[in-house]
Amino acid sequence: xxxxxxxxxxxxxxNLWRWGVLACAGLxxxxxxxxxxxxxxxxxxxxxxxDAYTQILGTEGFVTSLLLSLELAAATIAIVLLxxxxxxxxxxxxxxxxxxxxxxxxxxxxxxxxxxFVAGLGTVLKWGPEHLSRTPLxxxxxxxxxxxxxxxLVLAYVVMALPFVYRALDxxxxxxxxxxxVEAARSCGANWPQALVxxxxxxxxxxxxxxxxxxxxxxxGEFTVAQLLGFRPFAVWIVNVSGxxxxxxxxxxxxxxxxxxxxxxxxxxxxxxxxxxxxxxx
Amino acid sequence: xxxxxxxxVETGMKTGTKTGTKTGxxxxxxxxxxxxxxxxxxxxGLRREFGTTVxxxxxxxxxxxxxxxxxxxxxxxxxxxxxxxxxxFEHPDSGEVLVDGDDVTRVPAHRRDAGMxxxxxxxxxxxxxxxxxxxxxxxxxxRTAERRAAAAELLDLVGLADKGAQFPHQLSGGQQxxxxxxxxxxxxxxxxxxxxxxxxxxxxxxLTLREEIRRLQRELGITTLFVTHDQEEAxxxxxxxxxxxxxxxxxxxxxxxxxxxPATAFVAEFVGTMSRIPGRLDGTTVxxxxxxxxxxxxxxxxxxxxxxxxxxxxxxxxxxxxxxQVIATAFLGAAIRVTVRLxxxxxxxxxxxxxxxxxxxxxxxxxxSLPDRPVLVAERTH
Numbered sequence: 001x002x003x004x005x006x007x008x009x010x011x012x013x014x015n016l017w018r019w020g021v022l023a024c025a026g027l028x029x030x031x032x033x034x035x036x037x038x039x040x041x042x043x044x045x046x047x048x049x050x051d052a053y054t055q056i057l058g059t060e061g062f063v064t065s066l067l068l069s070l071e072l073a074a075a076t077i078a079i080v081l082l083x084x085x086x087x088x089x090x091x092x093x094x095x096x097x098x099x100x101x102x103x104x105x106x107x108x109x110x111x112x113x114x115x116x117f118v119a120g121l122g123t124v125l126k127w128g129p130e131h132l133s134r135t136p137l138x139x140x141x142x143x144x145x146x147x148x149x150x151x152x153l154v155l156a157y158v159v160m161a162l163p164f165v166y167r168a169l170d171x172x173x174x175x176x177x178x179x180x181x182v183e184a185a186r187s188c189g190a191n192w193p194q195a196l197v198x199x200x201x202x203x204x205x206x207x208x209x210x211x212x213x214x215x216x217x218x219x220x221g222e223f224t225v226a227q228l229l230g231f232r233p234f235a236v237w238i239v240n241v242s243g244x245x246x247x248x249x250x251x252x253x254x255x256x257x258x259x260x261x262x263x264x265x266x267x268x269x270x271x272x273x274x275x276x277x278x279x280x281x282x
Numbered sequence: 283x284x285x286x287x288x289x290x291v292e293t294g295m296k297t298g299t300k301t302g303t304k305t306g307x308x309x310x311x312x313x314x315x316x317x318x319x320x321x322x323x324x325x326x327g328l329r330r331e332f333g334t335t336v337x338x339x340x341x342x343x344x345x346x347x348x349x350x351x352x353x354x355x356x357x358x359x360x361x362x363x364x365x366x367x368x369x370x371f372e373h374p375d376s377g378e379v380l381v382d383g384d385d386v387t388r389v390p391a392h393r394r395d396a397g398m399x400x401x402x403x404x405x406x407x408x409x410x411x412x413x414x415x416x417x418x419x420x421x422x423x424x425r426t427a428e429r430r431a432a433a434a435e436l437l438d439l440v441g442l443a444d445k446g447a448q449f450p451h452q453l454s455g456g457q458q459x460x461x462x463x464x465x466x467x468x469x470x471x472x473x474x475x476x477x478x479x480x481x482x483x484x485x486x487x488x489l490t491l492r493e494e495i496r497r498l499q500r501e502l503g504i505t506t507l508f509v510t511h512d513q514e515e516a517x518x519x520x521x522x523x524x525x526x527x528x529x530x531x532x533x534x535x536x537x538x539x540x541x542x543x544p545a546t547a548f549v550a551e552f553v554g555t556m557s558r559i560p561g562r563l564d565g566t567t568v569x570x571x572x573x574x575x576x577x578x579x580x581x582x583x584x585x586x587x588x589x590x591x592x593x594x595x596x597x598x599x600x601x602x603x604x605x606x607q608v609i610a611t612a613f614l615g616a617a618i619r620v621t622v623r624l625x626x627x628x629x630x631x632x633x634x635x636x637x638x639x640x641x642x643x644x645x646x647x648x649x650x651s652l653p654d655r656p657v658l659v660a661e662r663t664h
Binding site for chain 2: 181183184186189190199203205
């Protein structure tokens with residue numbers, strides 16, 4: 001009996017600890033956020049007003065830059081997944097010995113600072129047109145720098161997303177026996193693409209979702225590369241517009257936070273449709 | 283007509299009879315599932331190397347139509363490689379695989395027409411048991427309602443009619459392997475491949491599933507290859523057992539023959555328990571334990587040989603003047619296995635009825651004798 005009581009007591013104490021930690025973390029995140037929100041809505045002499053926010057919506061470039069960021073994110077997610085999923089599955093099945101190599105290559109973007117990355121990118125973009133002006137490649141260089149949809153940013157973001165996508169997919173693939181699943185599908189009459197799409201991908205759903213999350217968050221918040229290459233997605237627009245007015249600038253930060261959350265929630269509810277399996281497991 | 287039969291018609295197989303009752307339907311399913319003609323499988327000179335290790339070193343083997351053939355051998359003997367070659371997951375460096383006389387060596391796995399049950403749980407975790415079984419039919423573009431009905435009947439066949447909606451993680455290991463079996467049978471394959479399907483299960487489930495697989499295989503008359511390292515499993519289930527060692531076939535024979543007349547010393551010692559007793563070969567007789575016994579089968583050229591004896595053939599008698607000594611006993615239930623050390627240091631195992639062996643403790647002096655029957659001899663290895 002005494003042991004049982006002690007157990008209860010222990011659990012109660014560890015629960016208390018958990019709540020304590022949660023409260024501290026919550027304060028750490030929420031207090032500045034609440035202060036920011038308060039600052040934007042409580043204008044001295046005017047009382048509470050949402051002027052700062054309505055102002056943002058009216059500011060030139062808000063919609064276009066946000067849309068541009070979303071388009072870039074969508075393109076980046078699509079490309080990085082199309083690139084990495086078959087590569088990682090092939091790596092598991094055919095060349096497990098190459099895994100450390102790929103792991104290191106995929107981790108490189110974490111080591112190379114974005115500023116160095118963009119400097120190199122900028123050099124190539126300048127050098128290319130000069131030397132290739134007489135070849136069809138010149139048009140390619142122009143096309144990928146189209147300000148309406150700067151594809152060069154997608155290329156850069158794909159590279160920058162590699163470490164996150166690699167980690168997420170690797171964890172997903174680790175959790176299942178890819179070889180047996182593929183072989184089981186093949187002995188059931190599925191060809192290679194069918195085995196991949198019907199047997200492997202559905203079980204990678206969580207990993208795909210995680211990769212998409214991380215990539216989306218990365219693209220929405222990326223500033224350095226876009227700014228230095230002279231494009232104006234959402235993050236660059238926020239910085240540009242916030243220089244002029246204190247309240248507006250904070251309002252924009254709060255808004256950008258909310259937009260990112262909204263996007264992540266949308267992605268989660270889109271990808272995480274409820275299933276009997278997970279419901280039963282939970 | 284049941285949905286399974288309909289799909290049977292669509293995939294060009296024979297139809298069953300129309301019945302209404304549940305047991306009648308089961309019979310109909312089985313009639314529908316039973317093949318017109320079971321396939322013959324032939325391995326011809328299969329060779330495969332992985333780096334420096336030789337997995338298969340010229341394997342020749344024929345599986346007769348409708349039989350259950352067990353591939354038995356120690357791990358690394360190439361039995362799984364042979365099975366995977368028939369499934370299309372491995373390709374031989376040389377040699378060919380024939381099904382009904384057609385060379386399928388270059389046919390990709392998904393067109394091999396071979397159902398496979400894997401060692402590890404291989405069900406698709408995102409699909410219910412029913413959808414797992416229906417997976418193959420979905421790949422064949424069979425309509426939803428039809429394939430679900432067909433899958434339900436297959437689940438019924440393996441005794442899991444009520445588990446269709448469950449997901450693999452909600453099923454026990456034995457149930458998962460049953461679903462895997464139903465899935466392997468769903469496309470009415472010409473050959474059924476079982477890659478140690480019972481090795482991950484606990485002993486009791488293993489026994490029942492073993493019987494069930496055998497029953498189903500007999501009823502469907504499907505040519506089946508069964509890979510196992512468990513000799514008891516192989517001997518109790520198979521029509522014929524192929525013992526492999528180091529990538530080669532040692533012997534392929536019915537279980538009784540394999541046990542009673544092993545073709546090689548390896549088979550003799552791998553299948554069941556064998557003791558070696560030194561003897562002197564003289565023409566067609568061998569002198570062992572003080573008596574002269576005829577040699578069973580071809581005799582080796584040497585004169586210094588080992589006589590191979592099964593524990594149940596060895597008689598052990600308590601004898602105060604005996605020069606042999608009991609060194610260990612192990613209780614096996616109906617029998618006690620006694621390990622005896624002979625005067626020359628050789629250890630012999632003998633199975634004695636429990637009541638007879640009761641007085642034989644470790645250290646007891648005994649005499650060992652052999653029955654007056656032809657014995658197997660092998661060249662002395664040490």
